[in-house]
Amino acid sequence: TKEGYDHFMLKEIYQQPEAVRNTLNRRLDENGEVYLEGVHLTKEMIESFNKIYIVACGTAYHAGLIGKSVLEKALKITVIADVASEFRYNDNLIDEQTLVIVVSQSGETADTLASLREAKAKGARILSITNVVGSAVARESDDLLYTWAGPEIAVASTKAYTTQLIAFYMLALYFGKLKGSLDAHSYKEHVIELQSIDDSIEDTISQSMEIAKEIAEEIKEAPSLFYLGRGLDYYTALEASLKLKELSYIHAEAFAAGELKHGTIALIEEGTPVITLATQDDIYEKTVSNIKSVKARGAYAIGITTHKHKDMEQVCDKVIYINTTTSTYMPLISVILTQLIAYYTSIAKGNDVDKPRNLAKSVTVE
Numbered sequence: 001t002k003e004g005y006d007h008f009m010l011k012e013i014y015q016q017p018e019a020v021r022n023t024l025n026r027r028l029d030e031n032g033e034v035y036l037e038g039v040h041l042t043k044e045m046i047e048s049f050n051k052i053y054i055v056a057c058g059t060a061y062h063a064g065l066i067g068k069s070v071l072e073k074a075l076k077i078t079v080i081a082d083v084a085s086e087f088r089y090n091d092n093l094i095d096e097q098t099l100v101i102v103v104s105q106s107g108e109t110a111d112t113l114a115s116l117r118e119a120k121a122k123g124a125r126i127l128s129i130t131n132v133v134g135s136a137v138a139r140e141s142d143d144l145l146y147t148w149a150g151p152e153i154a155v156a157s158t159k160a161y162t163t164q165l166i167a168f169y170m171l172a173l174y175f176g177k178l179k180g181s182l183d184a185h186s187y188k189e190h191v192i193e194l195q196s197i198d199d200s201i202e203d204t205i206s207q208s209m210e211i212a213k214e215i216a217e218e219i220k221e222a223p224s225l226f227y228l229g230r231g232l233d234y235y236t237a238l239e240a241s242l243k244l245k246e247l248s249y250i251h252a253e254a255f256a257a258g259e260l261k262h263g264t265i266a267l268i269e270e271g272t273p274v275i276t277l278a279t280q281d282d283i284y285e286k287t288v289s290n291i292k293s294v295k296a297r298g299a300y301a302i303g304i305t306t307h308k309h310k311d312m313e314q315v316c317d318k319v320i321y322i323n324t325t326t327s328t329y330m331p332l333i334s335v336i337l338t339q340l341i342a343y344y345t346s347i348a349k350g351n352d353v354d355k356p357r358n359l360a361k362s363v364t365v366e
């Protein structure tokens with residue numbers, strides 16, 4: 001049941017702190033050590049991999065992009081994220097030295113399952129991140145990391161995504177430690193950061209309600225809209241625009257902020273809403289210069305950043321400040337706001353929030 005919430009989606013957005021807690025807590029012992037029950041990879045096996053593929057569809061793929069970034073950093077090997085409907089038909093260079101990580105909330109998505117089988121046949125080791133215990137993906141994997149999000153009823157994925165991110169963060173810590181590529185000090189710092197992320201998500205939900213409604217009113221009539229970001233913010237932008245599209249039916253695209261000038265900026269007109277995520281400190285200035293260039297072409301610029309970047313107010317029409325954690329974990333915070341923007345825009349347009357048109361929860365067709 002919706003337990004008093006207007007929609008399953010809103011209930012599931014509110015369940016995220018708990019879902020994240022559940023996904024974390026069963027894997028962290030009292031000394032802050034990560035242990036992953038269903039993952040049987042040894043130090044030798046991890047050292048033997050020369051690349052990792054992450055394969056998934058839609059929102060799960062977007063989680064995989066973040067996973068790529070954090071795993072690459074922790075393991076110092078090449079990680080490639082691909083959409084399952086492409087991966088399965090490509091001549092990928094896969095063998096026994098490849099780890100393939102499959103991400104699927106339902107564990108039944110046709111293209112994802114086919115990719116798993118394809119990679120397995122070529123000798124790859126398969127690790128899956130899934131939310132449904134005993135699902136096809138779970139049954140056919142060598143290693144398994146369940147997200148403990150609980151049942152996700154709304155078609156648009158929310159808590160499955162945030163718990164998939166947690167799974168990737170944990171994998172990066174676990175593998176990095178086993179392999180010795182992550183030093184003990186950073187390991188500890190990451191664990192401490194993760195342990196308080198649920199509270200930060202909780203605060204973000206309550207702090208974002210009113211501003212998300214306000215943004216929804218501002219963008220609901222827009223024929224088209226852009227989400228921009230660099231690095232992890234770009235991956236969050238992809239997820240933010242997918243969520244907005246599927247719920248509001250507004251044409252929304254995400255772009256790597258620096259790529260815009262290579263063509264897409266031609267689409268910016270007077271009043272085009274451009275929402276830029278600028279939470280990654282090391283590339284903050286670069287992102288700001290991209291905002292300036294869309295603003296100069298008439299965009300209605302909305303910036304999402306952390307409190308220390310007050311100078312955003314000089315370049316944007318509107319700035320939304322969100323909770324601060326280290327850059328690595330900002331995707332868990334910023335995505336919450338974008339989920340709420342999509343949710344309230346859907347309501348503002350009178351759409352069916354939990355069952356958007358043309359979509360099904362589980363995509364078992366190819």
Ligand code: F6R
Nearest residue numbers: 058059060104105106109156157
């Ligand atoms: C979007 C959404 C979809 C799914 C995709 C994969 O909100 O929910 O993009 O993420 O269909 O589904 P799973 O994770 O079940 O394989």
